[in-house]
Amino acid sequence: MKYLVFSITLIINVALFYVLGTREILPLPLGSFLNIQEGIWQNAEPVAQDFNENLKLKGIKGAVNVYLDDRLVPHIFSENETDAYFVQGYLHAKNRLWQMEFQTHAAAGRISEIVGEKAITFDRNQRRIGMVYAAENALAAMESDPETKSSLDAYTAGINAYINTVQKSKLPVEYKLLGYVPEQWSNFKSALFTKQMTNTLAGYDRDFEMTTALKLLGEENFQMLYGQLPDSLYPVIPNGTVYNKPLAELLPPETADSLYFKRKDSVTISEDFKPNPENGSNNWAVSGSRTQSGKPILANDPHLGLTLPSIWYEVQIHTPNYNAYGVSFPGLPGVVIGFNDSISFGFTNAGRDVKDYYEIQFKDQQKQQYLFNNQWVSTQRRIEIIKIKNAQSFMDTVAYTVFGPVTYDQSFKNSLAENKAYALKWVAHDSSNILKMWLLLNRARNLSDYVEAIRYFNAPGQNMIFASKSGDIAIQQQATFPLRWKDQGLFVMPGFDSSYMWKGYIPLEDNPRSFNPIEGYVSSANQRPADSTYPYFIPGSYEVYRAITINRRLSSMYGVTVDDMKSLQNDNYNVFAEMARPILLNYVNRAELDNDQKRFVSLIENWNLKNDPDEMAVVCFENWWDSLQTTVFKDELANGQHSLMYPEKFVLLEALRRDTSYKFIDNINTPQREDLNTQVTYALKKASMQLRSLQSEGKLKWSKYKNTTVYHLLKNNALSFARSGLLNGGGKGIVNATQHDHGPSWRMIVEMTTPTNAYGIYPGGQSGNPGSIFYDNFINDWTNGLYFKLFIMDPVDVKAGKFKWKMSINPA
Amino acid sequence: MIKYLAATIISGLLYFALGLFLPWWCSFIAGLLVGILLYQSYLASFLTTFIGVCLISCGYIFTVSVLNDHILANRIALLVLKQDSPALLIAVSGLISAFTAGTAAITGRSFMLFFKK
Numbered sequence: 001m002k003y004l005v006f007s008i009t010l011i012i013n014v015a016l017f018y019v020l021g022t023r024e025i026l027p028l029p030l031g032s033f034l035n036i037q038e039g040i041w042q043n044a045e046p047v048a049q050d051f052n053e054n055l056k057l058k059g060i061k062g063a064v065n066v067y068l069d070d071r072l073v074p075h076i077f078s079e080n081e082t083d084a085y086f087v088q089g090y091l092h093a094k095n096r097l098w099q100m101e102f103q104t105h106a107a108a109g110r111i112s113e114i115v116g117e118k119a120i121t122f123d124r125n126q127r128r129i130g131m132v133y134a135a136e137n138a139l140a141a142m143e144s145d146p147e148t149k150s151s152l153d154a155y156t157a158g159i160n161a162y163i164n165t166v167q168k169s170k171l172p173v174e175y176k177l178l179g180y181v182p183e184q185w186s187n188f189k190s191a192l193f194t195k196q197m198t199n200t201l202a203g204y205d206r207d208f209e210m211t212t213a214l215k216l217l218g219e220e221n222f223q224m225l226y227g228q229l230p231d232s233l234y235p236v237i238p239n240g241t242v243y244n245k246p247l248a249e250l251l252p253p254e255t256a257d258s259l260y261f262k263r264k265d266s267v268t269i270s271e272d273f274k275p276n277p278e279n280g281s282n283n284w285a286v287s288g289s290r291t292q293s294g295k296p297i298l299a300n301d302p303h304l305g306l307t308l309p310s311i312w313y314e315v316q317i318h319t320p321n322y323n324a325y326g327v328s329f330p331g332l333p334g335v336v337i338g339f340n341d342s343i344s345f346g347f348t349n350a351g352r353d354v355k356d357y358y359e360i361q362f363k364d365q366q367k368q369q370y371l372f373n374n375q376w377v378s379t380q381r382r383i384e385i386i387k388i389k390n391a392q393s394f395m396d397t398v399a400y401t402v403f404g405p406v407t408y409d410q411s412f413k414n415s416l417a418e419n420k421a422y423a424l425k426w427v428a429h430d431s432s433n434i435l436k437m438w439l440l441l442n443r444a445r446n447l448s449d450y451v452e453a454i455r456y457f458n459a460p461g462q463n464m465i466f467a468s469k470s471g472d473i474a475i476q477q478q479a480t481f482p483l484r485w486k487d488q489g490l491f492v493m494p495g496f497d498s499s500y501m502w503k504g505y506i507p508l509e510d511n512p513r514s515f516n517p518i519e520g521y522v523s524s525a526n527q528r529p530a531d532s533t534y535p536y537f538i539p540g541s542y543e544v545y546r547a548i549t550i551n552r553r554l555s556s557m558y559g560v561t562v563d564d565m566k567s568l569q570n571d572n573y574n575v576f577a578e579m580a581r582p583i584l585l586n587y588v589n590r591a592e593l594d595n596d597q598k599r600f601v602s603l604i605e606n607w608n609l610k611n612d613p614d615e616m617a618v619v620c621f622e623n624w625w626d627s628l629q630t631t632v633f634k635d636e637l638a639n640g641q642h643s644l645m646y647p648e649k650f651v652l653l654e655a656l657r658r659d660t661s662y663k664f665i666d667n668i669n670t671p672q673r674e675d676l677n678t679q680v681t682y683a684l685k686k687a688s689m690q691l692r693s694l695q696s697e698g699k700l701k702w703s704k705y706k707n708t709t710v711y712h713l714l715k716n717n718a719l720s721f722a723r724s725g726l727l728n729g730g731g732k733g734i735v736n737a738t739q740h741d742h743g744p745s746w747r748m749i750v751e752m753t754t755p756t757n758a759y760g761i762y763p764g765g766q767s768g769n770p771g772s773i774f775y776d777n778f779i780n781d782w783t784n785g786l787y788f789k790l791f792i793m794d795p796v797d798v799k800a801g802k803f804k805w806k807m808s809i810n811p812a
Numbered sequence: 813m814i815k816y817l818a819a820t821i822i823s824g825l826l827y828f829a830l831g832l833f834l835p836w837w838c839s840f841i842a843g844l845l846v847g848i849l850l851y852q853s854y855l856a857s858f859l860t861t862f863i864g865v866c867l868i869s870c871g872y873i874f875t876v877s878v879l880n881d882h883i884l885a886n887r888i889a890l891l892v893l894k895q896d897s898p899a900l901l902i903a904v905s906g907l908i909s910a911f912t913a914g915t916a917a918i919t920g921r922s923f924m925l926f927f928k929k
Binding site: 002003005006009010012013016017020021028030031032033034035036037038039040041043044045046047048173177718719720721770771772773775 | 828831832835836837840854869872873876877879880881883884885886887888889890891892901904905908909911912915916918919922923925926
């Protein structure tokens with residue numbers, strides 16, 4: 001009996017140990033995961049947590065005090081900058097360690113190490129677009145500058161001071177979910193972070209799609225569908241500005257007609273991991289001549305994927321040299337969007353195309369030589385080793401050409417012919433020290449300091465806005481942008497001929513800029529920076545409509561207050577619908593409509609054109625217009641043999657406003673000729689099926705339909721860490737650019753009075769811990785369009801004890 | 813009765829103390845030690861250990877979770893158990909330790925019988 005009992009219970013013990021201790025049977029090792037002393041319960045932070053701390057850390061030179069306010073925003077008081085960056089690194093790690101490491105792993109193509117084989121294609125793509133190569137170049141530039149290097153070294157040391165002292169049981173819950181532990185941080189990871197950001201903001205291109213579209217549609221149709229200059233363009237630099245003539249006019253190579261514009265074969269690449277083209281922003285600065293206080297006001301709201309933990313971490317850095325406040329990137333030292341005691345600064349994305357593909361002819365499958373200027377030129381081969389969780393590493397050979405890495409070849413896209421490949425030329429690969437710009441901006445005192453600081457920034461192209469207490473306002477579109485002949489880089493270029501290479505870069509002094517304009521304000525909203533008289537060819541992915549609303553409102557505002565700026569950032573007016581609604585209403589055949597359809601039309605007719613959360617007309621309008629777009633273009637663009645990308649939204653609207661017998665209205669698959677009335681009516685009938693079902697599900701209200709969601713970085717794998725069902729208004733093309741999971745990731749308004757009067761909010765919280773009350777505590781106020789008054793702490797406040805917790809950090 | 817109560821308390825305290833130094837499988841060690849050192853029937857070994865470890869685990873976790881307003885428990889329960897039930901997550905967490913400790917106690921108890929003449 002005793003043997004039997006012993007054997008049975010021993011077997012049960014061993015089985016339990018195995019089942020509960022590994023991920024082989026259950027998806028999680030529940031034994032450790034739910035354990036009281038090492039599992040997730042250690043991440044359940046008490047709501048009344050005491051954040052007071054006395055720390056002694058190796059690597060810090062002097063004493064630093066961090067005062068935390070009631071929103072957990074740290075106010076770092078340090079006697080020198082390097083110690084401030086050390087502490088910023090420590091705080092980033094303490095609050096956002098998993099996010100920082102995950103994002104830089106993603107940048108480096110190392111996600112397979114964490115999640116296994118399913119991420120191999122993603123990782124290969126990251127390596128093949130040269131993310132690691134780009135980060136290496138950036139690191140070399142950053143470390144060759146003594147100030148940047150010492151700042152980065154201190155920041156890295158601060159992060160590692162946390163990693164080396166944190167108990168394993170206190171590691172972020174995501175490490176416990178995924179089953180790994182953090183590695184040491186390095187300056188290289190910060191360089192990777194800058195490239196991740198560059199890819200997010202300057203990694204979108206349509207070269208392959210455009211090449212196919214041109215070949216299949218012909219030049220005339222192509223220009224009608226994919227032209228880049230909307231009639232309603234309101235550029236960053238106002239229409240009519242006179243620009244310097246370039247030194248020489250650039251002409252296409254003599255062979256361009258046959259080899260470039262009218263290539264014989266088609267290109268069949270589909271890119272899998274494109275960044276969201278909606279990554280954009282609004283910013284504006286109003287001069288004192290238009291404000292109630294007589295001092296400039298600057299506003300900025302960057303539109304990015306909405307994530308938890310947030311991309312931003314709020315911080316104040318106070319040193320004898322400067323006092324900067326704003327949001328920082330966990331992964332980089334300094335303040336990224338913010339202000340100091342003299343100036344304020346912010347950014348919107350330029351959206352310019354700085355990424356081109358060249359078709360490469362390899363000599364053979366070894367990829368060791370390629371044809372270039374009638375010679376076989378050697379490639380440099382880089383072996384990328386992709387480690388995979390629970391599997392053998394994957395080795396990927398990436399050939400580097402005179403342009404850059406060969407992203408697509410037969411080994412990655414097996415639809416490609418044996419020796420055919422596509423190499424990537426991308427500004428992101430260039431060596432540059434963009435961190436220097438932020439270190440200089442953080443302590444800039446005036447317009448000339450701003451001009452000097454932004455020269456260091458090469459990518460991703462940004463509209464850099466500025467305002468100072470001395471009364472200046474400015475905006476400049478800054479980066480190094482390729483110098484191109486007309487239409488160069490819209491399509492895949494021949495890679496065997498050096499005459500198709502970029503002709504250098506547009507001189508920095510020719511970048512569009514506006515300093516203290518007579519209008520009394522500057523602004524940008526991802527639109528084309530300049531009108532057609534700008535003397536350079538500047539393709540890109542541009543927004544049209546937000547800029548119109550912003551300029552309309554700013555131009556009519558006087559005696560501007562912070563509240564006016566809050567109202568503008570939260571403006572839900574739909575200027576696209578204002579232009580498009582008459583077309584729908586004037587051309588629909590009402591006699592053909594049933595009662596439901598008539599009701600949808602009536603909702604749109606009586607709509608105040610605002611994308612407010614409870615508005616039902618928005619949903620009807622959006623679905624009807626999308627349906628019209630499909631009705632008009634599907635026959636030409638998706639006909640069973642090919643599927644071309646749809647034109648930008650402005651194309652159809654402006655075409656119909658110009659000409660109601662627009663050639664694409666007719667359905668080429670039917671014998672009769674359809675007119676606009678037929679198609680508008682048909683589009684509504686089609687859309688009404690969807691609208692009826694939305695109505696029955698109670699999702700006809702805009703906020704219910706849109707379902708604004710702030711996802712966790714693990715997206716659908718951690719839905720309970722997300723916040724969904726948020727009742728936000730706004731949308732695409734609206735100043736309040738809140739879409740389903742994308743939108744204003746930080747709203748900031750800074751009035752340059754003394755003391756500075758600043759407001760801000762982001763959809764998240766300072767802690768990256770889903771078990772903390774500070775994880776998502778800003779989201780409700782963000783949804784409601786509210787702001788926090790930013791507490792710019794000074795030594796008097798310290799003495800008065802105006803803080804909630806204090807961390808004293810001293811050298812070990 | 814007092815004997816059983818003492819065994820229950822000893823089990824819980826031993827489990828908690830070992831957890832300060834050892835990983836999650838300290839519940840097996842605690843159970844084995846209780847089975848070996850405290851002479852009880854199989855059933856009593858299992859029950860006293862199970863109850864002792866369960867009470868201390870669930871009690872501790874419940875306290876932690878209440879102080880946290882169940883913020884994390886809600887999120888993890890949805891993620892792992894697909895149910896919005898912090899109570900269930902607390903119970904599962906406690907039962908895992910308790911059951912592993914209880915079965916280990918029977919193993920320890922039967923192991924000791926090898927040395928009994």
